[in-house]
Amino acid sequence: MAVKQTAGRDSLGEFAPKFAELNDDVLFGQVWSREDKLSLRDRSLVTVVCLMAQGLVDASFQYHLTTAKNNGITRTEIAEILTHAAFYAGWPKAWAAFRMAKEVWADEEQASDGKTAHQNQMVFPIGQPNDAYAQYFVGQSYLAPVSTEQVGIFNVTFEPGCRNNWHVHHADQGGGQILVCVAGRGYYQEWGKPAVELHPGDTVNIPVGVKHWHGAAPDSWFSHLAVEVPGENGSNEWLEAVDDAAYAAACGHNA
Numbered sequence: 711m712a713v714k715q716t717a718g719r720d721s722l723g724e725f726a727p728k729f730a731e732l733n734d735d736v737l738f739g740q741v742w743s744r745e746d747k748l749s750l751r752d753r754s755l756v757t758v759v760c761l762m763a764q765g766l767v768d769a770s771f772q773y774h775l776t777t778a779k780n781n782g783i784t785r786t787e788i789a790e791i792l793t794h795a796a797f798y799a800g801w802p803k804a805w806a807a808f809r810m811a812k813e814v815w816a817d818e819e820q821a822s823d824g825k826t827a828h829q830n831q832m833v834f835p836i837g838q839p840n841d842a843y844a845q846y847f848v849g850q851s852y853l854a855p856v857s858t859e860q861v862g863i864f865n866v867t868f869e870p871g872c873r874n875n876w877h878v879h880h881a882d883q884g885g886g887q888i889l890v891c892v893a894g895r896g897y898y899q900e901w902g903k904p905a906v907e908l909h910p911g912d913t914v915n916i917p918v919g920v921k922h923w924h925g926a927a928p929d930s931w932f933s934h935l936a937v938e939v940p941g942e943n944g945s946n947e948w949l950e951a952v953d954d955a956a957y958a959a960a961c962g963h964n965a
Contacts, residue, residue, distance in 0.1 A: 713742040713750070717773075754778035755791060762792065762807045763799035771807070775814040785815040824870070828931035831910075832893035834865040836933070846875045846948045848957075849925075862938035868896065872932075873925025873957060876901070876949040881918045885941025889914040889924060889934045896932030897960055898924040905960035908934070923952050928961055 718733030742753055758778050761771045778788065788811050796804030829836050837854025840847065849872030857863040879886050889898065891912040898914050899905035901921035908914070908924075916922060918941070926932035938944075952960070 713738045715739065715742075750781045751778075751783060754781045754783060758788075758807075759791065759795045759799070762795055762803055765800075765803050765806070767803075767806045767810055772810055772814065775811055779814055785818040788815060824931060828867070828894055828933070832865075832933055834892060834933070834935070836867045837865060840866070843874075846877070847925075848873055848875075848951055856935065861940065862936075864936045864938075865892070865933055866936050867931065867933040868894075868926035870926055870930055871928050871957075873897070873952050874923055875951045876921055876923050878921050878947045878949070879916060879918050879944070880947060881941030881944040883942040884939060885918045885944045886939040887916045888937040888939060889916065890937065891932075891934045894932035895927045895930040896925055896934065897927060898922065899960050908932070921949065925952075925957075928958075 715734045715738035718730035719727075722730045722733075742750070748756075754774065754777055757774050758771075761767075761774060775788070783791070789808075792804050792807050792811060825836065834856060835854045837852045840851040840853040843851070843853075847868075850869045851872050851874070852867040854865040854867075855863075856865055889908075891908045891910050891914075893910055896908045897905045898908055899922060906914075907927070914924070924934070
């Protein structure tokens with residue numbers, strides 16, 4: 711897919727039309743678009759290092775840092791890239807590059823700090839991204855097994871605004887789930903009922919056959935232990951997502 715760029719024509723279309731054409735149509739439209747040869751992520755990495763090596767930390771460098779972020783380079787990776795390049799391109803150039811990179815990745819830094827602060831509130835680990843069930847969540851969740859024998863117990867962590875889809879626990883006999891809240895602030899809602907705000911120490915008993923969802927408050931991380939109640943032929947039925955309007959209404963009910 712071709713990379714669409716209009717910066718050349720926007721800035722220099724009348725003054726230097728040929729330069730603008732080469733910038734937009736050749737550099738970005740052709741060279742940057744050759745993803746079969748080199749990915750956009752890798753092209754961003756090369757470009758950032760080249761600009762840093764020249765000491766260019768102007769608007770163009772900020773643009774390419776933002777592009778690198780959009781192309782998948784994380785805060786941790788850009789820090790390692792600039793640290794590595796500093797030994798070859800120069801220490802003062804790295805300092806200048808880091809100042810701008812911190813601005814571009816500021817949102818990830820804030821999210822990382824929030825996650826660390828949340829972890830410090832509880833004894834259970836946040837765990838790994840809950841990728842296996844990502845399709846049933848709005849936002850990022852994390853999963854840490856606490857017990858996988860006798861009774862399944864999992865620490866589930868939700869970033870701010872994250873919630874799982876409406877779902878129902880089924881079993882021929884027994885079954886259901888118990889939530890034990892351990893950190894942060896969240897919500898639990900059963901179909902047809904107002905949402906209930908949850909805090910550390912709260913416990914929720916969820917019988918089989920009850921349609922419900924649970925997750926974090928919009929402005930808080932949230933963790934609960936999910937205890938699987940033993941039952942015969944137990945299963946989960948995942949349903950529709952809790953859309954933004956329904957989520958906002960549920961959280962506002964107890965605001």
